[in-house]
Amino acid sequence: MKNIKMMCSIFAIILLSVTSNISAHSGRTDSHGGHKDKNNVSGLGGYHYHCNGYGPHLHDNGVCPYAAKKVETQVVVPKPKVAASTSAPVIEEKKQDIIEVAQVTINQDNICIAIGEEKGLSYLIKPMNVNDARVEWKSNNEEIVKISDNGKITGIKEGETTVRAIASNGKQDIKIVKVQSKKNNVEKIKDEKVNSHIPTAEKLKTNTKNNENNADIFIGLGTIGVGALIYFIYRGMKK
Numbered sequence: 001m002k003n004i005k006m007m008c009s010i011f012a013i014i015l016l017s018v019t020s021n022i023s024a025h026s027g028r029t030d031s032h033g034g035h036k037d038k039n040n041v042s043g044l045g046g047y048h049y050h051c052n053g054y055g056p057h058l059h060d061n062g063v064c065p066y067a068a069k070k071v072e073t074q075v076v077v078p079k080p081k082v083a084a085s086t087s088a089p090v091i092e093e094k095k096q097d098i099i100e101v102a103q104v105t106i107n108q109d110n111i112c113i114a115i116g117e118e119k120g121l122s123y124l125i126k127p128m129n130v131n132d133a134r135v136e137w138k139s140n141n142e143e144i145v146k147i148s149d150n151g152k153i154t155g156i157k158e159g160e161t162t163v164r165a166i167a168s169n170g171k172q173d174i175k176i177v178k179v180q181s182k183k184n185n186v187e188k189i190k191d192e193k194v195n196s197h198i199p200t201a202e203k204l205k206t207n208t209k210n211n212e213n214n215a216d217i218f219i220g221l222g223t224i225g226v227g228a229l230i231y232f233i234y235r236g237m238k239k
Helices: 002-024 182-197 201-238
Strands: 034-036 047-049 103-106 111-114 118-120 123-126 135-139 145-147 152-155 159-167 172-180
Touching (some): 111 118, 111 152, 152 172
Parallel strands (some): 103 172
Antiparallel strands (some): 103 123, 145 152
C-alpha cells in the first residue's frame, strides 16, 4: 500500500512539472518568432524568442543577439595574372596615298582587221605607280567588232566603229577600228607586196647611176681589148 502511494506521489509531481512546462512553452511561436512565457520559466520575463534553434533569449532594441554572430564570408576570387606580352609592338601602318590615273593610251593606231580575224590591243597608263592600273575594254558596236576583257578584238562584219580603254576613274582612250571583208584584205596584202617591190625615185636614181658606171667600165674594157687585138695583128703581119 505504501508503494502505491509513493508511486502516485511521483506521478503527480511529474505531471505537474510537465503541465507547467507546457503552459510556459507551448512550442508555437508567433509571427515575430517568439512566444509568451506566463510563468517566466525562462527567467527572461513574460515573452522571449527562439531564433534559428537557439535557446530562449531577448531582442535588445529589436535585434537578435545571435544574428550578429553570423559572419558573412566573402569569396574572393583572385584575378588571373596577366602574362607579360613578349610580342613585338604593333606599328600602325601609314595610309597609302591614292594615286589615280591621269592618262590612258591605246598603243595601236590605224587598226584594220578582216572579218573573223583577231588582234590583241595593249595600253599605257600614266603615271606608272597608280593604285589601280586596270582598264575596261568596250566596243561601240559589237555587231562590227567584239572585244574581250583583256583587249582582244575580233572582226564580225565589214564596217567601222570605235573601241575604248576605260580606267577605274573614268579616264579613257578611243581608237577607230576598220573591219574589211577577207577579199578586200587579201587585195590589200597583194598591193602592199607589189608596192614593196616597186623601187622608189631614190632607188631608181641610184640604179641609173650604177648602170652608167657599169657602161663606162664595159666601154673602157672594150677599147683596151680592140687596141690589143690590132697590136697583135700588126706584129704578125710585120713578121
